[in-house]
Amino acid sequence: MSGYPHGVAQATRTDPMRMLEEIKRQALEALGGLPGTLYVPIEDALKLASLKTDGKNNFYEEQAALWMLRQQQASHVMRYRQQVAQGFDDFRALRIRSGGEVQLRLVDEQQLEYELASGRLNEALVARFARPLDTLQSRLQTLSEAMRVPVGVNPIGPDRLVTAFAQTFLEAQVPDTLRARLFRHYETELVRVLGELYARVNTLLATSGYGSAAPAPASPRAEAPRRDGYAPPPGFGGAGDGFGGLGVAAPFTHASGAGNFGRTLSTPMSNQDIAAMAGELAELRSQLHAWRESLPKDEAGPALGTATARNAGPRREMRVDEILSVASLLQAEPPDAFARALAVSGRLGETIRDHLQDGARRLGLNPEQACFSSEEEDAIDLVALLFDSLFQHNALQDRARRLYARLVLPYVKVALTDNGVFVKREHPARRLLDAITEACEGNDAETAQDRELLDRATEISQRIVAEYNEDLAVFELAHAELDALLAQQRRRIELQEQRAAKATYGRERLGAAREQAESALSERLAEPELTQAVADFLAMPWRHHVVQTLLRDGADPRRHAEAIALGDALLMADRMAGQNRGRELADQLLALQPAIVECLASSGLDDSAAQHGMAGLVRALATPDTPRSRRPSPPLTMPEDDVSESERKLWLAGGTDTMTHDQILAERMRTLEVGDWVRLTDVQGESVAAKIAWVSPLTSRFLLVNRRGIRMLVISPEELASLASAGRLTIGAERTAFDEAMRQVRRHLDRAPVAR
Template sequence: MSIHPLGGAHAPRTEPMRVLEEIKRLALETLGGLPGGLYEPVEDALKRSVQGDDGHDAPQLLYQNQAALWVLRQHHATHVMRYRQQVARGFDDFRVLRIRNRGDLPLGLIDESQIDFHLAGQGLAEAIEHSHSRALETMAGRLQAVAAVLGLPPTVNPIGPTRLATAFVETFNDEQVPAPLRVLLFAQYQRALDAELGELYAKVNELLANSGYGAAERAPTGAMPIRPPAPRADFDGVGQADSAGSRYEREERREQGTYAPPASGAPGAAPTSAELSELRSMLHAWRDGRLNNDAADAGAGQPPTPSRRQLRVEEVVSVASLLQGEPSDVFARALADSGRLASAIRDQLNDGSRRLGLNPEQISFSVEEEDAIDLVALLFDSVFSSHHLQDRARRLYARLVLPFIKVALTDQAMFVQSAHPARRLLDAITEACAGNRAETPQERELLDRAAAASQRVVAEYNEDLAIFETAHAELDALLQQQRRRIELQAERAAKATFGRERLNHAREQADAVLTRRIAAPPLSRAVSDFLGTSWRHHLVQTLLREGEDSESFAAAVALGDALVEADRIAADGRGRDLAQRLLALEPTIVACLGSSGLDPSSADHALAVLVKGLVYPNAPRDLHDPPAAHVDDDAAERERWLVGGMDPLRFDPSVFERMRALQPGEWLQLTDIQGETVDAKIAWISPLSARRLLVNRRGLRVLVASAEELASLATAGRLQVGCEPTAFEQAMRHMREELDRGVTRH
């Protein structure tokens, strides 16, 4: 598809690199000095913030923050220079100039003391995105046209919110900034950006359009760059991709707003939704099938059931309220055995009716009440079949059964409206509990907070949905931290995987070089041992540090060739030539031994062993086998997911193309060879092997696989593209599948 500038379909295109350089110049002229202008307004704001504090430690806090600000002022020139470098680096990333040097990316973990700084940067990026969304959307399409002309995949806007947040975070990354001062720094930087970005973005959009890169189409939704694990997609310092849960929550709130209850407000009022009507029709067919089977199992000739009075919704709600605060062990036991919860709910409601003076043999539930019971039972069963929930979580959910029965009776919008307060609380509790083994203080705190949320609902819910909103807000505040930890966990998994791939790739390259030297001519044992140990290790280290195209690697290869030649000289008995050759090689050999971690004394000893092996012309010389293949570090992981070992993979070409098109941030459902299903997100695509790193909802590594391997899983029916972003939606899908299967069986 050709992309023409808006307002000028036939305007000639300027060479894209010239356009990028002009944008870079504009950006640096407009934004390059921002860090230097922050300190005075920050100091004024700092004084105002402390003046209103009557606490006895206010002067001490002011002194500490002023001292930290004074230190920042002393580093003013460094900050401006570093910030300008970071802004310029965004353009290098756009042009993929740094891809070949990605080996210099730090593979370590982010220091815990810096996490809040990075998280503040994420919030800053989101605020800029919100304030300038229209201009950024236009710019995204036009920059996509520039990338297309350069033959590049979609890349990050070099002056977008992500990049500008990254630049600021990296500028102060090495500084010790107290929390109050950090807040003021980011606030002032945001104000400074807001004052400049409107005009800058307008100029850049005009420049792109006038240069022939006006884009009439929007950039494809979800398009993300394929890149090594540098950090985040939100901004380089923290992690590449938004977690699916947090992104979904932002989009849902933006598109749907807050929950609006049924207008009637009357008990039992249900939304006139086609989706809910369809769900209830499926439920009725499923329940009728079960009743028919039960009647057939009971045999013919049974007396008809006498007519019973149907309970009103208000009566069932009263019974549920009576039982709500009582121990929920019966529901916990029912959740341990799928399919028993609905019967347990009916038994408990009948028992509660008896305690209120209603004879269970003379009353029955209405169709709406039966629907509410079955829907809640199927919902909770589906949650437990979809997530890894521990025994403690089962008791937590059991407490929520009766409150959710009351919600289902009075507001069935819960089943079709994603912003419903009860629904959002269940999502939050499941997010806190799924896969949580309480192994860390953070995990234990999450479980405690989730338990407190459920207990609060039990204690205070009386048909006012506000309690669900309050409980959700309290739990979600902690979940925000959990989501950030998950993002960091996924980044660490990506960095570890990238580091391992780089090491394996370097070993394979070094082994290829080594094989060509030891295969011919015949070599003495001393030379072959040296080449296969110290020299091979030196090759690997040089490849990792300098790269294949570096002068250092060429020199390392030349050392191996020189030793092979020295061995040939020794075999010919040319002692004088051998001595001269070894003297010339001595500094290079010592450096090679040093890269293996040998101290000078050990290096001298190893050199002596090598020389001793060369001084005898008649020493036996042989051809040598290539080094053994590297052991697959991922063998156990692959055995869990891939069947057939080294057998050829089988897949449909169209499925392969679909797998190859998957981008970071997309979710899949995987089923291992034991039949266990897990949700997995593509967190990263390797620039070396194009393999995909898949992590679970906790950010932990699940599988690293090629597009071909994913295609074979999909062909075998053990991979589904896409999964519901929330626990409630996933449970609803499982519920529908269960109803479909039930109707088919009956």
């Protein structure tokens, strides 16, 4: 049975052994010297790290180990080349692939560390080069069938190349920190080399008869011939038509490199989901078009080269690959203009257009003869509105503005090639922007953890600028890295919310206990005329004792009843003293002595001071003609909860006395649950998202915290209803920053006046 599908004759193919040798030659030529290229950049990195730490960290061990590795550079390069070549021997079954039963043995710690580092690097490379690897694996399978050998491991796949690298340095004495640097720089070199190598090998196999040479299908518009003969510069290949030609399924694919539309997501979507999201995108674009038409002509900026359009002839619409080429040219330039535009709402879209126009001139495109298409306008406007919304509705510090400014052009490129970013919540670019906003929002870099988050987010934004070229795997890897660090912050936020809830609950319990104690005291001072000593005892130690009993033993009604009974017993003792019932009074005081001493001790008095206080009370009651009178209840001496008062000054102008509320709306507020998000506007007009972190079991009030878990406000359903009636509360804010930003974008577009 022939191993060639669809009746392709063997004579039409290059000899498979010669083909494998040619691939091996090209692989060794591209990869063979990689270990020797790592030492200089690592040495430079160590010098730079030493300078940054002002000598506080000792890099001597790493530098010494690196020096030893450099002495063995030739042998390491030779061993690496042997390892790569061995992969080709294994592929054509020159070595036994299965040795039968494998003996179990202990793995030493160094080998285990290499295996862990290799696993992480392999996963990153597989994700980055998924599409060319899939194509290459299919063509290598055809090559194996032609050689009539079982399908082997891809000899230039990430797994094989990472294993070759680990085996090269396995016997060397390398510190953990230097090992991490080696793997990191090796990854950088592989990323630089593999894309071109895989493309060459795939083309070689296809043209030699081992797989289809047909390119990935493109939309009709992307493949249409150009009348002006324009060809993008090298490295700026087209990536599909984005908004105009991707169709219904387009928003749900990853763009995976220049000239390719990308691979579908690993989780298939139902037809209903696809239709719903396509409908959502169509509605969003309809809103956008209506909004753009409502703008004054001098603000809409609809075309490239508008200033000279009146005297120019008909202009053609620029292709997406041309815009991508321009954006890629500008992507690495300083983002100062975008940072300034983010400081002024509504200026970002204009700035993006100006920059793209300037970049078009640099690439030799005449702005007087070209304009943006409607789809490109949509992409630019949506990205501008998205970033504006993020800055208007999140507590982002000034430092974050430059970070976001770097991301503007990469996200314009994403929007041009994959409009699903605006409607699909699992889109990798969308998830990364959520993670970056989570790291930056409200982050004033006060703690070491906050500074680390900001530094990592800044580093990742720089990496996106440096590496993104229509391959969404860059966003996936960056999100995974930042999300791992954010997991620690989320735990801190959760603990912060719990502490805020416990502190609020403690204050509420204290307030409730003080109110009960105050009520009990007022009730007992209202009726009889009392001696000064008994009245003072009830007003101070006894009232405090009742409060402490309620707080410490709130679940034990017996203890509270005993504390109340002590106050009633002292009233009876005072009455006995006034009636000169000496014997009964003595018996009463003897019976009350343990309770009185315990009451005094709860106020912080030691046993000696408590006994002294007991003696003073006895002396006062021992004299029948001691003056007695009615005494008002003194004010509470414990400090009030001034936190709530300062909160209300920020959010509830005029206090609660002047607030009115709708009863039906208040009932609606009572249905809010822990975890729900709302959006609040303070008295200065600043809007911020708030989460319901806790509902008081005592007062039914809500504890609202910001996205960093910091307490913002403790508020009743009635006060929430009043804020909602005043237009300063919105229920149902989204959980993620991107979702909330798109929600605000839609609200902004909905408010656009109808064009006449």
